[in-house]
Amino acid sequence: MPNGHTSISERRTGLLLAIVILSLTLLGVGMSVAARTRWWLPPVASVHGLETDRLFYITLAITGAVFVLVHVLLGLLVWRYSAHGEGRAFYWHDHRPLELTYTIIPAIVMAVMVSASGVVWTKIHSAPPADALTVDVRGEQFAWLARYPGPDGAFGRIDPRQIGRDNALGLDPGDSSAADDITSRDIHLVVNRPVRVRIRARDVLHSFFVAEFRVKQDAVPGMTVEIWFTPTREGEYELACAELCGVGHYIMKGKVKVESQQAFDAWLAQQKPALKPQ
Amino acid sequence: MAVTHDAAHAEHELTFIQKYIFSQDHKIIGIQYLLTSLLMAVIGGTLAMLIRMQLGWPGTKWGLASMLFPGGFQGGQMKPDFYLTVVTMHGTIMIFFVLTTVLSGGFGNFLIPLQIGARDMAFPWLNMVSYWLLVPSIVVLLASFFVAGGAAGGGWTAYPPLSAIPGAAPGSGLGQTLWLISLAILIVALLFGSLNYITTIFQMRARGLSLMRLPLTIWGLFVTAILMLLSFPVLFAAAIMLLFDRLAGTSFFVPTGVVVGGQLLSHTGGNPLLWQHLFWFLGHPEVYVLILPAMGMVSDIIAANGRKPIFGYQFMVGSICAIGILSFLVWGHHMYTSGMHPLVGTAFMATTLAIAIPSAVKTFNWLASLWRARIYFTSAMLFAIGFVSLFVTGGLTGIFLAQPPVDIHFQDTFFVVAHFHFVMASASLFGVFGGLYFWFPKMFGRMMNERLGRIHFWLTFVGIYATFFPMHFLGFGGMMRRVYSIQLYQHLRDLQPLNVFVSLAAFGLGLAQLIFMYNFLYSLFRGPKAERNPWRATTLEWQAPSPPPHGNWGHHLPEVHRWAYDYSVPGAAEDYTPQTVPAAPVPAHGSAPHGGSG
Numbered sequence: 001m002p003n004g005h006t007s008i009s010e011r012r013t014g015l016l017l018a019i020v021i022l023s024l025t026l027l028g029v030g031m032s033v034a035a036r037t038r039w040w041l042p043p044v045a046s047v048h049g050l051e052t053d054r055l056f057y058i059t060l061a062i063t064g065a066v067f068v069l070v071h072v073l074l075g076l077l078v079w080r081y082s083a084h085g086e087g088r089a090f091y092w093h094d095h096r097p098l099e100l101t102y103t104i105i106p107a108i109v110m111a112v113m114v115s116a117s118g119v120v121w122t123k124i125h126s127a128p129p130a131d132a133l134t135v136d137v138r139g140e141q142f143a144w145l146a147r148y149p150g151p152d153g154a155f156g157r158i159d160p161r162q163i164g165r166d167n168a169l170g171l172d173p174g175d176s177s178a179a180d181d182i183t184s185r186d187i188h189l190v191v192n193r194p195v196r197v198r199i200r201a202r203d204v205l206h207s208f209f210v211a212e213f214r215v216k217q218d219a220v221p222g223m224t225v226e227i228w229f230t231p232t233r234e235g236e237y238e239l240a241c242a243e244l245c246g247v248g249h250y251i252m253k254g255k256v257k258v259e260s261q262q263a264f265d266a267w268l269a270q271q272k273p274a275l276k277p278q
Numbered sequence: 279m280a281v282t283h284d285a286a287h288a289e290h291e292l293t294f295i296q297k298y299i300f301s302q303d304h305k306i307i308g309i310q311y312l313l314t315s316l317l318m319a320v321i322g323g324t325l326a327m328l329i330r331m332q333l334g335w336p337g338t339k340w341g342l343a344s345m346l347f348p349g350g351f352q353g354g355q356m357k358p359d360f361y362l363t364v365v366t367m368h369g370t371i372m373i374f375f376v377l378t379t380v381l382s383g384g385f386g387n388f389l390i391p392l393q394i395g396a397r398d399m400a401f402p403w404l405n406m407v408s409y410w411l412l413v414p415s416i417v418v419l420l421a422s423f424f425v426a427g428g429a430a431g432g433g434w435t436a437y438p439p440l441s442a443i444p445g446a447a448p449g450s451g452l453g454q455t456l457w458l459i460s461l462a463i464l465i466v467a468l469l470f471g472s473l474n475y476i477t478t479i480f481q482m483r484a485r486g487l488s489l490m491r492l493p494l495t496i497w498g499l500f501v502t503a504i505l506m507l508l509s510f511p512v513l514f515a516a517a518i519m520l521l522f523d524r525l526a527g528t529s530f531f532v533p534t535g536v537v538v539g540g541q542l543l544s545h546t547g548g549n550p551l552l553w554q555h556l557f558w559f560l561g562h563p564e565v566y567v568l569i570l571p572a573m574g575m576v577s578d579i580i581a582a583n584g585r586k587p588i589f590g591y592q593f594m595v596g597s598i599c600a601i602g603i604l605s606f607l608v609w610g611h612h613m614y615t616s617g618m619h620p621l622v623g624t625a626f627m628a629t630t631l632a633i634a635i636p637s638a639v640k641t642f643n644w645l646a647s648l649w650r651a652r653i654y655f656t657s658a659m660l661f662a663i664g665f666v667s668l669f670v671t672g673g674l675t676g677i678f679l680a681q682p683p684v685d686i687h688f689q690d691t692f693f694v695v696a697h698f699h700f701v702m703a704s705a706s707l708f709g710v711f712g713g714l715y716f717w718f719p720k721m722f723g724r725m726m727n728e729r730l731g732r733i734h735f736w737l738t739f740v741g742i743y744a745t746f747f748p749m750h751f752l753g754f755g756g757m758m759r760r761v762y763s764i765q766l767y768q769h770l771r772d773l774q775p776l777n778v779f780v781s782l783a784a785f786g787l788g789l790a791q792l793i794f795m796y797n798f799l800y801s802l803f804r805g806p807k808a809e810r811n812p813w814r815a816t817t818l819e820w821q822a823p824s825p826p827p828h829g830n831w832g833h834h835l836p837e838v839h840r841w842a843y844d845y846s847v848p849g850a851a852e853d854y855t856p857q858t859v860p861a862a863p864v865p866a867h868g869s870a871p872h873g874g875s876g
Contacts, residue, residue, distance in 0.1 A: 211756035222533025
């Protein structure tokens with residue numbers, strides 16, 4: 001027997017450990033239930049968000065069940081098999097069917113999960129619908145800047161050398177399609193209308209994160225990453241930067257306004273082109 | 279070869295410096311690595327407390343802390359750039375300079391020759407150099423706190439362009455350069471170590487000790503050494519490239535047209551994603567570098583304290599190898615939202631979820647090892663059981679993050695922070711604590727105090743859950759990592775009470791570690807003398823004196839006749855049969871004497 005431990009103290013410790021393990025399990029489950037009213041996923045406000053949330057709940061159910069199962073087993077085992085009484089441990093160290101069972105079952109569950117998630121992921125990254133609105137969003141230390149193509153429907157060229165006080169985006173005055181481009185610090189979207197967001201960065205990495213839309217996409221200097229989604233609820237949303245971008249990372253907040261097509265059109269009509277006519 | 283020399287060679291007189299400072303003895307080097315890592319853990323842990331101070335009570339004036347860190351506070355408030363430095367250095371120190379070094383450098387060095395019945399490592403001199411490269415690497419890292427702009431502040435992942443452009447943030451100045459240099463030196467140290475571990479395990483096992491008779495601790499350390507040897511050079515190359523981008527104007531990671539602070543940079547043609555691929559090609563194997571040795575040690579602690587063979591030895595070895603191989607094929611799961619092509623994400627999801635299979639095998643094998651065992655709840659055993667719980671809790675949240683559609687919301691939030699603090703940080707730390715309580719008698723010839731050890735366990739186990747479990751819900755709510763404050767965000771403000779709770783729990787957790795420090799230091803000098811085999815364990819190190827002399831084994835090397843897990847063999851005189859006992863004296867009562875022949 002290792003080092004002066006007595007049977008009584010082993011029984012007591014085993015019982016205490018079982019109580020701690022089972023209490024933590026219960027608290028974990030209890031907290032997850034209680035958290036739903038206050039500390040949960042923000043109410044979803046996009047079409048694909050319903051599907052990603054469904055995957056989340058399926059995963060939560062499966063992992064929650066395994067979490068409880070393993071901890072209940074662990075608690076019972078340490079309580080029941082603390083060193084006490086006479087006799088020895090059971091000299092038993094292999095049981096192929098048992099081991100294959102807990103190899104194959106997780107393998108099947110994982111395979112199903114890969115297919116289910118793969119389908120949703122493919123859909124999220126499919127080609128955007130033809131009627132989608134297009135917005136260009138650029139991250140910089142420490143703000144977001146949106147751009148709409150203007151009446152010609154085409155984005156003008158960007159030339160970083162042109163970035164200056166009057167030209168925050170760096171629109172190229174030499175490109176005719178740049179002349180009517182509209183920029184805005186707030187992003188305006190149309191409810192129930194798909195939107196393509198072209199995400200870019202001026203300086204370092206940023207990440208375009210709107211929790212309610214279940215959208216997050218890094219903004220990478222030198223790349224234009226395009227995503228699309230469909231907002232489903234009118235209102236104002238907070239756009240957060242989710243990739244560390246420097247001292248002001250925590251203040252890099254933007255505003256996304258989802259409104260009706262009429263309200264959107266009215267807003268857009270009020271905007272002036274970003275480039276002053278020459 | 280060093281091992282075959284005559285034991286008498288070990289007897290010759292060594293000076294104090296040869297014996298304890300520039301030692302070539304694997305045990306001393308292991309202890310050097312161990313003590314250095316524990317010292318770094320104190321620094322890394324203090325930084326964690328600073329993080330929790332800021333997140334719990336943003337905007338508060340801290341009189342004492344601002345006196346201790348005058349550069350990091352302004353008017354008593356923590357400065358945002360100091361906060362980022364603290365976050366970056368906490369991660370860097372804990373991952374590279376505590377857990378990597380204590381597991382492979384500390385336990386690896388100490389245990390490998392002892393558990394395989396060798397006199398020392400294959401290359402003792404190289405082993406000494408390995409430790410003495412760690413020291414300058416730490417000096418450079420800690421010095422970076424005192425340079426202009428402070429230490430690196432770009433996160434432990436050091437993503438460019440932030441980390442590549444000195445003007446992008448205060449922490450991207452000299453501090454980032456020193457961070458890269460420190461890491462490059464550390465990598466050389468770790469590579470010398472892993473070369474040594476691999477060679478030693480392949481070449482210097484005692485007679486009769488086939489690979490399939492090795493204790494799982496050795497299997498864990500062995501596969502870890504292979505992972506380090508194959509993955510760290512990739513980060514070495516990336517670090518050198520990033521240094522070139524910073525100092526020589528190259529453009530590996532900085533693209534054309536980057537404008538920082540109104541200045542158009544002259545870099546052209548680089549790609550920031552390249553760094554992420556290279557970093558995570560190391561970074562993911564690295565998390566298994568932190569967990570595989572712990573898994574091995576925990577298996578051995580469970581067998582010895584449960585007085586029962588480990589269940590499913592062959593599957594245990596197989597799953598360690600499977601995890602090792604898969605760890606090289608999953609790096610992209612850190613990059614689902616990075617701008618990497620979505621199709622590649624699907625492939626990385628498949629490989630990542632595949633890791634759940636060997637992980638499940640290991641978990642249920644540990645549970646089966648406890649069934650009808652005879653458990654002695656030593657401090658080591660409590661931490662080993664705690665490890666299983668933490669590994670499962672942290673592993674399960676990985677299943678959320680492995681699925682790209684679910685990961686969209688959770689990426690870069692506190693859900694990720696909760697996940698890796700359970701599965702990699704806490705579980706790995708429990709392996710370390712379990713290992714220390716278990717092998718302390720062999721390392722120092724004295725016993726640790728069991729009562730204090732158990733109190734340390736209860737507080738730490740509950741403290742870990744109290745600290746990291748609520749973080750999942752911060753992630754649910756969408757709280758981003760590495761933010762100085764969430765006060766600006768309406769949708770995050772409701773989370774603040776949770777942040778306060780997490781901070782209080784973290785302080786409690788931090789304080790509980792003082793019990794361990796006291797126990798460790800007190801037992802080092804005043805603990806009761808340890809006998810040769812205080813836990814009545816089977817593996818070879820327990821056949822050597824506590825602590826083992828230089829050369830470990832006296833005149834005769836041990837010879838191995840059985841696997842490492844002959845506990846409670848029916849009919850045997852004792853409930854453990856050391857690996858050195860010949861097969862004959864154990865009468866078989868109808869059951870096979872061992873299943874681990876190989």
